Amino acid sequence: MLTRKQHELLRFIQQRLQEDGVPPSFDEMKEALDLRSKSGIHRLITALEERGFIRRMPNRARALEILKLPEQAVPNGVPRGRFNPNVIEGSLGRVRPVANHQPAANDEPASEIVSIPVMGRIAAGTPISAIQNRSSTISLPPDMLGSGEHFALEVRGDSMIEAGINDGDTVIIRKQDSANNGEIIVALIDDEEATLKRLRKRGSSIALEAANPAYETRVLGPDRVRIQGRLVSLFRRY
Numbered sequence: 740m741l742t743r744k745q746h747e748l749l750r751f752i753q754q755r756l757q758e759d760g761v762p763p764s765f766d767e768m769k770e771a772l773d774l775r776s777k778s779g780i781h782r783l784i785t786a787l788e789e790r791g792f793i794r795r796m797p798n799r800a801r802a803l804e805i806l807k808l809p810e811q812a813v814p815n816g817v818p819r820g821r822f823n824p825n826v827i828e829g830s831l832g833r834v835r836p837v838a839n840h841q842p843a844a845n846d847e848p849a850s851e852i853v854s855i856p857v858m859g860r861i862a863a864g865t866p867i868s869a870i871q872n873r874s875s876t877i878s879l880p881p882d883m884l885g886s887g888e889h890f891a892l893e894v895r896g897d898s899m900i901e902a903g904i905n906d907g908d909t910v911i912i913r914k915q916d917s918a919n920n921g922e923i924i925v926a927l928i929d930d931e932e933a934t935l936k937r938l939r940k941r942g943s944s945i946a947l948e949a950a951n952p953a954y955e956t957r958v959l960g961p962d963r964v965r966i967q968g969r970l971v972s973l974f975r976r977y
Contacts, residue, residue: 741790741809747772748783749792753805758921762803767919773885852878855911861892861925861935863899863906863949877909883972888914890968892925892935899923899935902950908975910935912968923970929963935970 741749751771755763765777774780784803787793792809796802857875877891894908902923904910918924924938926947936947939956945964947957 741787741792744772744779745783745786745790745792746809748780749787749805749808752793752803753808754921756803756805770919851881853881853884854878855884855889855891857891857893857909859892860895861910861933863894863896863904863935877974879911879972879974883911885913885971889971890914891974894935898949898951898954899937900951902937904935904950904973905975908973910970911972911974913971914968916966918966918969925967925970927965927967928957928959930965933967938966 748768748771751768752762755761755767763771765780768780768783769775769777772780772783784793784795788795792805792807794804794806796804854876855878857877889911891909891911894904894906894910897906900906904923912925918938920938920940922938923935925933925935926938926945927933928947934947936949936957939946939948941958943961944958945961947959947964949956
Protein backbone atom coordinates (compact mmCIF):
# COMPACT_ATOMS: atom_id res chain seq x y z
CA MET A 740 0.00 0.00 0.00
CA LEU A 741 1.33 3.45 -0.90
CA THR A 742 1.52 6.46 1.36
CA ARG A 743 -0.24 9.61 0.25
CA LYS A 744 3.03 11.21 -0.89
CA GLN A 745 4.05 8.11 -2.85
CA HIS A 746 0.64 7.98 -4.50
CA GLU A 747 0.79 11.67 -5.43
CA LEU A 748 4.27 11.34 -6.91
CA LEU A 749 3.29 8.27 -8.95
CA ARG A 750 0.27 10.08 -10.38
CA PHE A 751 2.33 13.17 -11.16
CA ILE A 752 4.96 11.13 -13.02
CA GLN A 753 2.22 9.30 -14.93
CA GLN A 754 0.51 12.55 -15.91
CA ARG A 755 3.70 14.17 -17.17
CA LEU A 756 4.62 11.06 -19.17
CA GLN A 757 1.23 11.08 -20.86
CA GLU A 758 1.19 14.82 -21.53
CA ASP A 759 4.82 15.51 -22.48
CA GLY A 760 6.31 12.08 -23.25
CA VAL A 761 9.10 12.54 -20.69
CA PRO A 762 9.11 12.21 -16.90
CA PRO A 763 9.33 15.36 -14.76
CA SER A 764 12.63 16.58 -13.33
CA PHE A 765 13.35 16.22 -9.63
CA ASP A 766 12.85 19.98 -9.25
CA GLU A 767 9.41 19.71 -10.86
CA MET A 768 8.51 16.78 -8.58
CA LYS A 769 9.67 18.73 -5.54
CA GLU A 770 7.51 21.71 -6.49
CA ALA A 771 4.48 19.57 -7.35
CA LEU A 772 4.57 17.81 -3.97
CA ASP A 773 5.50 21.01 -2.13
CA LEU A 774 8.59 19.47 -0.53
CA ARG A 775 11.50 21.47 0.83
CA SER A 776 14.33 19.49 -0.78
CA LYS A 777 15.01 16.94 -3.52
CA SER A 778 16.16 14.40 -0.92
CA GLY A 779 12.51 13.73 -0.11
CA ILE A 780 11.86 12.98 -3.79
CA HIS A 781 14.83 10.58 -3.86
CA ARG A 782 13.30 8.68 -0.92
CA LEU A 783 9.88 8.52 -2.57
CA ILE A 784 11.36 7.33 -5.88
CA THR A 785 13.33 4.62 -4.08
CA ALA A 786 10.23 3.48 -2.19
CA LEU A 787 8.17 3.30 -5.40
CA GLU A 788 10.94 1.34 -7.11
CA GLU A 789 11.25 -1.10 -4.22
CA ARG A 790 7.49 -1.71 -4.36
CA GLY A 791 7.61 -2.41 -8.09
CA PHE A 792 5.63 0.60 -9.30
CA ILE A 793 8.42 2.30 -11.24
CA ARG A 794 11.83 1.47 -12.70
CA ARG A 795 14.82 3.77 -13.09
CA MET A 796 16.52 3.20 -16.42
CA PRO A 797 20.33 3.28 -16.12
CA ASN A 798 22.59 5.70 -18.00
CA ARG A 799 19.71 7.96 -18.99
CA ALA A 800 18.88 11.29 -17.37
CA ARG A 801 15.35 11.67 -15.98
CA ALA A 802 14.54 8.14 -17.19
CA LEU A 803 11.65 6.63 -15.25
CA GLU A 804 9.24 3.95 -16.39
CA ILE A 805 5.91 3.23 -14.68
CA LEU A 806 5.44 -0.52 -14.33
CA LYS A 807 2.05 -0.56 -12.67
CA LEU A 808 -0.50 1.58 -10.87
CA PRO A 809 -2.44 0.83 -7.70
CA GLU A 810 -6.15 0.45 -8.30
CA GLN A 811 -6.89 3.71 -6.54
CA ALA A 812 -4.45 5.62 -8.74
CA VAL A 813 -7.04 5.84 -11.52
CA PRO A 814 -10.52 6.54 -10.04
CA ASN A 815 -13.46 5.13 -11.98
CA GLY A 816 -14.69 7.47 -14.66
CA VAL A 817 -11.66 9.79 -14.55
CA PRO A 818 -9.54 9.82 -17.72
CA ARG A 819 -5.84 9.32 -17.07
CA GLY A 820 -3.61 12.35 -17.38
CA ARG A 821 -6.32 14.89 -16.59
CA PHE A 822 -6.75 17.05 -13.53
CA ASN A 823 -8.84 15.34 -10.87
CA PRO A 824 -9.38 17.96 -8.17
CA ASN A 825 -9.88 17.65 -4.44
CA VAL A 826 -13.57 18.06 -3.80
CA ILE A 827 -14.76 19.27 -0.42
CA GLU A 828 -18.44 18.40 -0.23
CA GLY A 829 -19.91 21.46 1.39
CA SER A 830 -23.06 20.12 3.05
CA LEU A 831 -21.61 16.76 4.12
CA GLY A 832 -18.26 17.87 5.52
CA ARG A 833 -16.32 15.11 3.78
CA VAL A 834 -13.05 15.47 1.95
CA ARG A 835 -12.20 13.27 -1.01
CA PRO A 836 -8.40 13.48 -1.49
CA VAL A 837 -6.94 12.81 -4.94
CA ALA A 838 -3.71 13.08 -6.85
CA ASN A 839 -3.38 16.81 -7.55
CA HIS A 840 -4.04 17.60 -3.91
CA GLN A 841 -1.29 19.85 -2.44
CA PRO A 842 -0.88 18.77 1.24
CA ALA A 843 1.11 20.37 4.00
CA ALA A 844 4.75 19.34 4.47
CA ASN A 845 3.91 16.47 6.81
CA ASP A 846 1.13 13.99 6.29
CA GLU A 847 -0.45 14.33 9.72
CA PRO A 848 -4.04 15.63 9.74
CA ALA A 849 -4.41 19.18 11.00
CA SER A 850 -7.32 20.43 13.07
CA GLU A 851 -6.92 24.17 12.34
CA ILE A 852 -9.15 25.92 9.83
CA VAL A 853 -7.79 28.54 7.46
CA SER A 854 -9.91 31.38 6.06
CA ILE A 855 -9.33 31.99 2.35
CA PRO A 856 -10.60 35.16 0.64
CA VAL A 857 -13.09 34.67 -2.19
CA MET A 858 -12.11 37.16 -4.89
CA GLY A 859 -15.24 37.14 -7.02
CA ARG A 860 -15.82 34.98 -10.09
CA ILE A 861 -13.64 33.32 -12.71
CA ALA A 862 -14.76 32.27 -16.17
CA ALA A 863 -14.53 28.67 -17.27
CA GLY A 864 -15.76 29.65 -20.69
CA THR A 865 -15.57 33.10 -22.26
CA PRO A 866 -13.23 35.31 -20.18
CA ILE A 867 -14.87 37.85 -17.88
CA SER A 868 -13.69 40.97 -16.09
CA ALA A 869 -10.44 40.78 -14.12
CA ILE A 870 -10.38 39.34 -10.62
CA GLN A 871 -12.34 41.49 -8.21
CA ASN A 872 -11.68 42.51 -4.63
CA ARG A 873 -12.55 40.19 -1.78
CA SER A 874 -16.26 39.41 -1.67
CA SER A 875 -16.34 36.85 1.16
CA THR A 876 -14.22 34.13 2.80
CA ILE A 877 -14.22 30.35 2.78
CA SER A 878 -12.88 28.12 5.58
CA LEU A 879 -10.72 25.13 4.68
CA PRO A 880 -8.47 22.61 6.46
CA PRO A 881 -4.80 23.57 5.90
CA ASP A 882 -3.89 20.19 4.39
CA MET A 883 -5.97 21.16 1.35
CA LEU A 884 -3.63 24.06 0.68
CA GLY A 885 0.08 23.52 1.30
CA SER A 886 2.52 26.41 1.47
CA GLY A 887 2.09 29.84 -0.05
CA GLU A 888 -0.72 32.38 -0.25
CA HIS A 889 -4.12 31.31 -1.55
CA PHE A 890 -7.40 32.78 -2.73
CA ALA A 891 -10.69 31.36 -4.01
CA LEU A 892 -12.82 32.12 -7.07
CA GLU A 893 -16.35 31.08 -8.04
CA VAL A 894 -16.47 29.26 -11.37
CA ARG A 895 -18.87 30.39 -14.07
CA GLY A 896 -19.14 28.31 -17.25
CA ASP A 897 -18.47 24.75 -18.37
CA SER A 898 -15.25 24.92 -20.39
CA MET A 899 -13.33 22.91 -17.75
CA ILE A 900 -16.02 20.32 -17.11
CA GLU A 901 -13.93 17.38 -18.41
CA ALA A 902 -11.29 18.31 -15.82
CA GLY A 903 -13.91 17.81 -13.09
CA ILE A 904 -14.62 21.54 -12.65
CA ASN A 905 -18.30 22.41 -12.84
CA ASP A 906 -20.24 25.65 -13.13
CA GLY A 907 -20.84 26.87 -9.57
CA ASP A 908 -17.75 25.24 -8.03
CA THR A 909 -15.29 27.30 -6.01
CA VAL A 910 -11.66 26.81 -7.02
CA ILE A 911 -8.79 27.29 -4.59
CA ILE A 912 -5.82 29.03 -6.20
CA ARG A 913 -2.24 29.26 -4.98
CA LYS A 914 -0.80 32.68 -5.86
CA GLN A 915 2.15 32.42 -8.26
CA ASP A 916 3.25 34.08 -11.46
CA SER A 917 4.54 30.98 -13.25
CA ALA A 918 3.33 27.42 -13.84
CA ASN A 919 4.36 24.18 -15.48
CA ASN A 920 3.06 23.06 -18.84
CA GLY A 921 -0.26 21.25 -18.39
CA GLU A 922 -1.24 22.84 -15.07
CA ILE A 923 -4.59 24.58 -14.63
CA ILE A 924 -4.09 28.27 -14.02
CA VAL A 925 -5.84 31.57 -13.55
CA ALA A 926 -4.75 33.67 -16.53
CA LEU A 927 -5.21 37.42 -16.86
CA ILE A 928 -5.48 38.40 -20.53
CA ASP A 929 -4.57 41.96 -21.58
CA ASP A 930 -4.85 42.99 -17.91
CA GLU A 931 -8.65 42.95 -18.13
CA GLU A 932 -10.01 39.43 -18.71
CA ALA A 933 -9.60 36.54 -16.28
CA THR A 934 -10.10 32.89 -17.20
CA LEU A 935 -9.44 29.42 -15.79
CA LYS A 936 -7.67 27.22 -18.33
CA ARG A 937 -4.93 24.61 -18.75
CA LEU A 938 -1.55 26.10 -19.64
CA ARG A 939 0.17 24.92 -22.81
CA LYS A 940 3.44 26.51 -23.94
CA ARG A 941 3.93 26.55 -27.70
CA GLY A 942 7.32 28.01 -28.49
CA SER A 943 7.18 31.67 -27.58
CA SER A 944 3.36 31.64 -27.44
CA ILE A 945 0.99 30.65 -24.65
CA ALA A 946 -2.05 28.46 -25.31
CA LEU A 947 -5.00 28.50 -22.91
CA GLU A 948 -6.69 25.13 -23.35
CA ALA A 949 -10.25 24.28 -22.32
CA ALA A 950 -11.34 20.88 -21.04
CA ASN A 951 -14.46 20.85 -23.18
CA PRO A 952 -14.40 20.19 -26.96
CA ALA A 953 -17.03 22.89 -27.46
CA TYR A 954 -14.42 25.56 -26.70
CA GLU A 955 -11.41 26.46 -28.82
CA THR A 956 -7.89 26.78 -27.47
CA ARG A 957 -6.72 30.40 -27.41
CA VAL A 958 -3.11 31.01 -28.49
CA LEU A 959 -1.71 34.34 -27.32
CA GLY A 960 1.59 36.14 -27.17
CA PRO A 961 3.40 36.01 -23.81
CA ASP A 962 3.02 39.79 -23.42
CA ARG A 963 -0.78 39.38 -23.35
CA VAL A 964 -1.00 36.75 -20.59
CA ARG A 965 -0.10 37.04 -16.91
CA ILE A 966 -0.39 34.00 -14.64
CA GLN A 967 -2.18 34.85 -11.40
CA GLY A 968 -2.05 31.44 -9.73
CA ARG A 969 -2.36 27.66 -10.01
CA LEU A 970 -5.35 25.49 -9.12
CA VAL A 971 -4.75 23.29 -6.06
CA SER A 972 -8.22 22.37 -4.73
CA LEU A 973 -11.91 22.71 -5.37
CA PHE A 974 -14.96 23.31 -3.14
CA ARG A 975 -18.39 22.09 -4.19
CA ARG A 976 -21.76 22.64 -2.50
CA TYR A 977 -24.57 20.09 -2.72
